[in-house]
Amino acid sequence: MADTGIRFVFDAEQRQLRAAVRKFCAESFGETAARRLMESGETFDAGTWHRLGSELGVLAMSVPEADGGAGGSLVDQAVAVEEFGAALAGGPLFGTVYLAIPALAACPPGRARDELLRTLADGRRTAAFAVADLAGAFDPDRVSINVDQDRLSGDAGRVVDATAAEVILLAASGSDGPGLYAVEASEADRTPLVTMDPTRPQAGVVLRDAPARLLAGPGDTGRIINHALRVGSALLAVEQVGAAQHLLDLSVEYAKSRLQFGRQIGSFQAIKHRLADMFVELEHARSTAYHAVWALADGSDDPALAASIAQATCSAAFSRIAADTIQVHGGIGFTWEHQAHLYFKRAATDAALLGSAEQHRSRVADLVLDNTLAHSGAVRVATGHP
Amino acid sequence: MQSSARVRAAEAVKRVVGNGYRDGMSSAGDTGRVTELAHAVVAEYDPKQVPVTEFLGACYDAGLSWVHFPVGLGGLGVSRGLQSVADGILQGAGGPVPLGLNPMGYGMAAPTVREHAQSEDLKRFLLRPLATTEDIWCQLFSEPGAGSDLAGLATSAVLDGDEWIINGQKVWTSLAHKSRWGLLLARTDPDAPKHKGLSYFVLDMRGPGVQCRPLRQMTGQAEFNEVYITDARIPDVHRLGAVGDGWRVAMTTLMNERSALGASGSRRGSGTIADAVQLWAARPELHTPVLRDRLSQLWLRAEAQRLTSERSRMAATSGDPGPEGSIGKMVGAELNQRIYEFCMDLLGPEGILYHSYAMHGANDDGDWRGPVQQRYLRSRANTIEGGTSEVMRNILGERVLGLPGDLRADAGMPWKEIPRG
Numbered sequence: 001m002a003d004t005g006i007r008f009v010f011d012a013e014q015r016q017l018r019a020a021v022r023k024f025c026a027e028s029f030g031e032t033a034a035r036r037l038m039e040s041g042e043t044f045d046a047g048t049w050h051r052l053g054s055e056l057g058v059l060a061m062s063v064p065e066a067d068g069g070a071g072g073s074l075v076d077q078a079v080a081v082e083e084f085g086a087a088l089a090g091g092p093l094f095g096t097v098y099l100a101i102p103a104l105a106a107c108p109p110g111r112a113r114d115e116l117l118r119t120l121a122d123g124r125r126t127a128a129f130a131v132a133d134l135a136g137a138f139d140p141d142r143v144s145i146n147v148d149q150d151r152l153s154g155d156a157g158r159v160v161d162a163t164a165a166e167v168i169l170l171a172a173s174g175s176d177g178p179g180l181y182a183v184e185a186s187e188a189d190r191t192p193l194v195t196m197d198p199t200r201p202q203a204g205v206v207l208r209d210a211p212a213r214l215l216a217g218p219g220d221t222g223r224i225i226n227h228a229l230r231v232g233s234a235l236l237a238v239e240q241v242g243a244a245q246h247l248l249d250l251s252v253e254y255a256k257s258r259l260q261f262g263r264q265i266g267s268f269q270a271i272k273h274r275l276a277d278m279f280v281e282l283e284h285a286r287s288t289a290y291h292a293v294w295a296l297a298d299g300s301d302d303p304a305l306a307a308s309i310a311q312a313t314c315s316a317a318f319s320r321i322a323a324d325t326i327q328v329h330g331g332i333g334f335t336w337e338h339q340a341h342l343y344f345k346r347a348a349t350d351a352a353l354l355g356s357a358e359q360h361r362s363r364v365a366d367l368v369l370d371n372t373l374a375h376s377g378a379v380r381v382a383t384g385h386p
Numbered sequence: 387m388q389s390s391a392r393v394r395a396a397e398a399v400k401r402v403v404g405n406g407y408r409d410g411m412s413s414a415g416d417t418g419r420v421t422e423l424a425h426a427v428v429a430e431y432d433p434k435q436v437p438v439t440e441f442l443g444a445c446y447d448a449g450l451s452w453v454h455f456p457v458g459l460g461g462l463g464v465s466r467g468l469q470s471v472a473d474g475i476l477q478g479a480g481g482p483v484p485l486g487l488n489p490m491g492y493g494m495a496a497p498t499v500r501e502h503a504q505s506e507d508l509k510r511f512l513l514r515p516l517a518t519t520e521d522i523w524c525q526l527f528s529e530p531g532a533g534s535d536l537a538g539l540a541t542s543a544v545l546d547g548d549e550w551i552i553n554g555q556k557v558w559t560s561l562a563h564k565s566r567w568g569l570l571l572a573r574t575d576p577d578a579p580k581h582k583g584l585s586y587f588v589l590d591m592r593g594p595g596v597q598c599r600p601l602r603q604m605t606g607q608a609e610f611n612e613v614y615i616t617d618a619r620i621p622d623v624h625r626l627g628a629v630g631d632g633w634r635v636a637m638t639t640l641m642n643e644r645s646a647l648g649a650s651g652s653r654r655g656s657g658t659i660a661d662a663v664q665l666w667a668a669r670p671e672l673h674t675p676v677l678r679d680r681l682s683q684l685w686l687r688a689e690a691q692r693l694t695s696e697r698s699r700m701a702a703t704s705g706d707p708g709p710e711g712s713i714g715k716m717v718g719a720e721l722n723q724r725i726y727e728f729c730m731d732l733l734g735p736e737g738i739l740y741h742s743y744a745m746h747g748a749n750d751d752g753d754w755r756g757p758v759q760q761r762y763l764r765s766r767a768n769t770i771e772g773g774t775s776e777v778m779r780n781i782l783g784e785r786v787l788g789l790p791g792d793l794r795a796d797a798g799m800p801w802k803e804i805p806r807g
């Protein structure tokens with residue numbers, strides 16, 4: 001496993017990385033870029049994406065250099081993703097960086113896998129991950145694609161980033177169980193869908209005898225997909241933290257500059273206490289997201305539990321902070337021209353992807369509460385008898 | 387490699403602690419020295435054999451009571467973060483948790499005396515018996531008329547020669563009747579604005595004019611006391627900090643209290659949440675899906691706070707406690723209440739029974755927490771004691787987020803003209 005340094009502490013290189021990504025994001029992403037893409041109807045800027053992969057090398061940071069990655073750890077990747085979230089970065093991050101690259105990195109080496117991983121890592125190509133998950137976990141019963149002699153058929157349903165993707169990764173059931181396959185997007189029928197968050201588009205994907213390359217057989221597929229979904233959950237959580245921090249900063253600035261009743265509105269406890277609560281939610285989210293990242297990087301915690309703790313916490317926190325940002329801003333926060341709604345829509349989208357907060361909470365209950373055995377040290381219950 | 391770790395840790399501390407950051411990073415050499423000294427203490431004074439006071443005295447003499455204090459005052463002048471190294475060895479060998487035995491002494495008095503006592507002799511005189519727990523300490527801050535607005539307090543201190551004459555009433559004083567010394571905040575200048583007319587003293591709790599009465603609370607117990615002070619005398623050498631500077635001195639003390647209250651156990655599922663999870667496990671016949679989801683929400687919040695404390699600990703290997711400790715206090719307090727509310731809702735009609743309202747003596751040793759119904763009642767105080775949640779949110783908003791303060795009707799007004807009631 002990669003050296004992950006002191007838990008919860010980013011090292012000097014990671015701080016430099018953060019500064020570099022932040023600078024790049026300020027130039028290439030943010031509200032203006034998001035609006036430009038929304039208005040142009042484009043799903044992403046291929047030139048910017050290629051620079052992320054080649055110039056900055058931040059699309060596959062935890063992939064070994066031999067496979068075309070940066071040879072770092074998931075912590076490094078998280079640093080970059082947090083900045084992407086803050087800047088509402090466009091492009092197929094969810095499909096390519098959060099899911100497809102971690103899946104490919106976990107696949108056994110082979111020509112199809114090696115070539116695809118390399119081209120995704122340097123930003124030449126993009127991918128979507130069309131494996132239906134059940135709250136961020138692989139469920140073989142939900143595989144809706146069948147494979148017959150390396151040709152795939154079936155309805156993959158709604159797939160995030162499928163409009164931009166050149167390659168689609170799918171699980172398909174064969175006679176001996178589900179395998180993981182790559183299909184050229186041009187071989188699929190894609191129906192772009194209107195999404196609430198235009199910066200995170202989706203398409204309906206249907207395959208009819210589409211030629212596919214096998215990436216992993218039935219023996220490995222479940223493990224690989226679950227790994228990718230957990231890494232994806234952790235990175236999505238980090239994205240949520242970055243975006244939520246941006247919104248808290250925005251709200252605090254507004255509360256200091258907006259005057260009503262002759263005072264800064266941040267001097268009213270009704271506003272101040274709401275912002276304090278937003279800060280607590282954000283810090284909790286940050287801790288759980290970082291914990292998941294470190295746990296997946298160094299194996300220090302049950303990956304399923306760590307990912308669910310992060311997703312349950314961060315989805316709720318980002319949604320709450322986005323809603324409160326609109327409230328703190330008052331009327332202006334509800335307008336199209338203000339950026340709050342862009343993040344609010346991202347919050348709603350992120351909360352629904354890879355399992356809702358409620359689903360992850362339920363998994364935490366499965367893993368923690370249902371397995372707790374009563375012991376004699378339990379707290380006493382008074383019976384009415386002194 | 388060592389230097390890069392230092393840079394990393396220093397940067398991280400700056401990020402978390404901000405302006406409160408002070409230099410004084412640990413080095414491998416210091417860690418080794420603390421480890422060696424702690425092993426030497428437990429080898430010579432087996433905590434399972436020798437009396438607690440003797441063991442803690444040995445810790446003090448070895449500089450392990452508070453390793454960041456100067457040599458000769460129970461410290462070694464090394465990074466505060468190394469205290470956990472010492473405590474791990476001392477407590478691992480069966481040594482006591484001194485903060486539990488003398489909470490106000492260790493949590494508040496020691497750092498205040500160290501920083502503000504007028505002479506080294508006084509520091510030595512007070513700190514060693516504090517460390518051994520021979521001298522228990524209490525805090526005399528809150529008054530019936532001054533809670534959240536502590537700076538409005540009315541207990542007076544009038545200079546008479548080289549002594550101060552104290553008159554007033556303090557409240558919510560735990561361990562008052564067992565205490566040798568009290569940390570007292572009193573008004574020395576009623577003509578000054580409220581924050582500027584206060585001074586900070588060490589009061590002899592056994593001296594004439596100091597009377598403690600147990601204060602019964604809604605659980606039926608009396609954990610706290612009222613302290614009536616009538617013409618009690620304090621020598622001026624027992625003043626901590628300058629005359630009129632009491633508020634600033636008190637703030638360093640309060641920060642220590644809040645960080646002590648805010649720190650929580652580091653094992654997953656430990657602390658108050660364990661009560662709810664254990665009750666849940668013990669009573670499967672009471673399970674419903676709605677209660678299960680409520681408990682998982684509480685568990686997640688407890689876990690998120692545990693990870694936040696851990697993150698803050700990892701980063702703050704050095705430095706003074708800062709406002710980030712306020713998160714833990716506030717979250718922990720509100721979580722405790724929600725956890726015991728959950729327990730009550732789980733128990734249903736059983737929950738409304740109680741064990742006894744027979745008057746409990748103040749500060750009995752033994753189990754103060756009692757059955758779950760008593761804990762439920764006790765938790766109502768959590769969002770009031772040590773800073774109300776409202777005050778905590780003001781602190782987070784103003785000191786962490788940099789929001790403007792609220793309007794103050796008494797700003798700049800001489801204390802004696804401020805309306806009270």
